Each structure stands twice: as C-alpha cells, then as structure tokens.
Amino acid sequence: MSEPRIRRAAVTGIGVVAPNGASTETFWKSTTEGISALERITREGCEHLPLRVAGLVRDFDPSAAIEERFLVQTDRFTHFAMAAADLALDDAQLHRPETDEAPFSVGVVTAAGSGGGEFGQRELQQLWSKGSRFVGPYQSIAWFYAASTGQISIRRGFKGPCSVVAADEAGGLDALAHAARAVRRGTEVIVAGATEAPIAPYSVVCQLGYPELSTVDDPTRAYRPFTSAACGFVPAEGGAMVVVEAEGTARARGARVRAHLAGHAATFTGASRWEESREGLAQAIRGALAEAGCAPEDIDVVFADALGVPEADRAEALAIADALGAHGTRVPVTAPKTGIGRAYCAAPLMDAATAVLSMEHGLIPPTPHVFDVCHDLDLVTGRARTAEVRTALLLSRGLMGSNSALVLRHGATDVSH
C-alpha cells in the first residue's frame, strides 16, 4: 500500500468520563443498552433552582485519577479533561516514555463552553465575604475556559502546538477538525476533545436565561427531542478526549487506527435562530461530505444535534433531508445524548467516541426517552440496532448560532484513491 499524499488524521485512542460511565467501557455499555443517566439535581446550592434535571458524573474520584498538586489548581471540568486524556492516551498505547522522547510532536486542543464555574464561584465568594487577599492565585487560571489544554500539556509534558477552540457547543467538533488540520500540517499527535462541568450553582444560574433549557422535573420527560413533547434540553457534565494521530505514524508504531477524521465544515446562523440553522447545518453537512469525498449514500449513521426545541428539531430534520436527499429519510439517526444530557462542547465529543465504538461493534445505540418521532427521520429508538457502520456523520449546533458537521470513517477504510 502506498503512502497517501496527504497525511490523514487517525483516531487511535478514546477516553470518556460521562454521566452514564466514568470509563469508556461502562459508557459504551450504558449507551448501547439505552440506560438513562438523567436524574434530579441534588447537588448542594442547586436544589432551589428551577433547573431540575441534569446528567451528573457519578463514580468519578478525582483524587484517584489526578495528583493532588494538579487538583488544587483546577476546576472539575479540568479534572474530567485530565482523566479523559489519560484514558485516551492509555487506549492509544502512548505512554510517558514514548511522549517524553519527542515532546514537541504532541499537542493539545480542547473546547469548552464556560470554563471552571465551581472553582470561580468559590474564589469569588472568598472575595466578597473576606476580601481580595483571600482569593487564591490559581483563580487566575482555573476558571479560564482554556485551562484544560494548558493543564493536560503541563501534566503530561507535551510541548507541541496547543490551542483552545471557542465556538459554542459546536466547538467540540471544531476542536477535532483543528486537531486533524494540525496533524496534516505536520504534528504527529494531538490530544483533542472537550469536557464541561456546568452543574454548580453559579454555572446553573448562568444557564437559566437560555430559553432552550428544559426545566421539566421528570427525568424521563425532560429531554425528548424529535417528539411533539419536546420541551428543551437537559444539560450535563463530563466529556471525552481522543488521540488524533498521523495515520502513517500510528501504523508505524503498530497502533490501531480506529477511525479517520475525514471531513468537517462549520457555519454560523445567529443565536437561537433555529429556523435559519436549517440552511447553516445543511451547508455544514455538504462541506463535510465534500472534504471527506463522500456521497450522501455513504453515510451509515447520523448522530443528531437533537436540541429538543420543536423548531430546532424541525430545522435539523430538514437540514438532513436537504443535504442527504432521499437518503436522509432512510439513514439511521440517533441521539444517545437524550440519556446523558447535553454537555455543551463535550456533547459532540461523546458522540464522536460513540461513533467510533459503533463502527467497531457494528451497533447503533438508541435514543433514550424518545419513542414517538414526529419528523421524517429513521430515529433509532428503544434498543440498539445492528448495522455495518463505516461512515458516520456527526452534527452539532450551539445556542449562540454555530453549526458544525464532521464525517468519521472506519479505520480500515481506504480512501487513498
């Protein structure tokens, strides 16, 4: 096999810390079984707020996963990021000895919607209750949305190109695309992904102004996109990191190429203008397919954005039809996030992890809590569906108007023609 002319970006490792599983294995098992992790929020300081239901990460002990000196200077969203990065690097068989030999060949890209709200709130409370002398210096970095990129690279000794994507929820997919571009430009490895921790009092209050937020208090009814009972979205914490690597480098070191980041495009149609997101999302899909060299018929599954707001759901269903034509009504569509919640930038990352695992297991996970679809989509509901998945299309939209589409192809796919 001849070396492709363009360096292809391969996914060689996945790490997930999610509400339905604090390891990739439990996450996949819960996701395929359609087990919902949505629950009533009982977290201290949040009980009286009108947001009732969320996806909360359980069974995650930060002190078991991360050294204390990194814990004291970081927020929960960075704890998730460091832990997920470790899982992804272990999965890719990239350990300290290997990366220490060539630190400049490994970079980090993350996306985050809001940063470290819990840490920030604690320090601001110190400020207003005791005074500025009682605010710790780590406040300057911990609540910054870029913290996770910096801390992952410092902790693992990476010195390659590092970036942070600030582009709304869809920024999660944009971070993967940025990683692919960095690899094509010559970096060997990029640890890429997104994690969020928005379920703390200050952060929850910040979200209460979103008209799209679901305030329904029944976890089985709070987030039901594509149904006539759609009443908004449920937020979540957690996320995923992946190892993106030059395919040639990965194969040379004997790593398993799990998938290719084949195509991506992003558009912008304005905050909460959901009707207009139809055109923006359709255009993003066309751009991603064009870059991937895919025909609409090549798409084996669509991971929907699934906002859960009727006009946004309608716009997404129509965008899929606009961009994929007749195939759009036949292709299986799924939204496992209805059982996890929408973890802002991290939501499409968890979808990306699921997409890779779907290709490997030949199984499309279902959309929990959704049974009665009112759009012309073949939504996978009830139980997981067996299918040969070679190419997946991932969609994501942000509340502020970003639309992104990403095409992932199976690792064994030969597109060097």
Place this chain on the structure above:
Amino acid sequence: MTDRITVEELAELMKKCTGVTVTPEELRRDDTAFAGLGVDSLGLLGIVGELENRYGTPMPTDAERSKSPRQFLDLVNSALLTGA
C-alpha cells in the same frame, strides 16, 4: 502563635496551597528547590498570601521569588522578626 515560621508550618501550607506533600526533613535540606518539589510561582504566591493573612503583616516582595524553602524561610522569618 509563634513568631517564626517553622518547616512544619511551611509543609502544612504547601500541602494546603499547592497540593504538594513534603516532609519537614526535606524542607530543612539545603539542596531542596521549590521547582523540584513541583511548587510553581503561583503556588508560592498562594503560600505568601496565606502567611500574610495568618500573621497580619506583609511579606517581603522577594519571598515569592525564592528558589528554595531555606531561602524562603530566611526571608519571611527575618521580616517577621523585624516587624516584631
């Protein structure tokens, strides 16, 4: 409260402010450096802030630039002595 900061107190402060666990014996050694212990400049700034709050007196500005625990203790203790 004593008028001198001991290695024991510094060890406790390092744990609290920077998450670094270190024995008082290590802090007594001349060749122990903050960088080697994993204490960065922000961490040291946090320790200085905590000391200022505890003792109610400003610490010398050079304290947060100390390279070693010995140097740090010499600086802050001389400041406390002068202040007393």
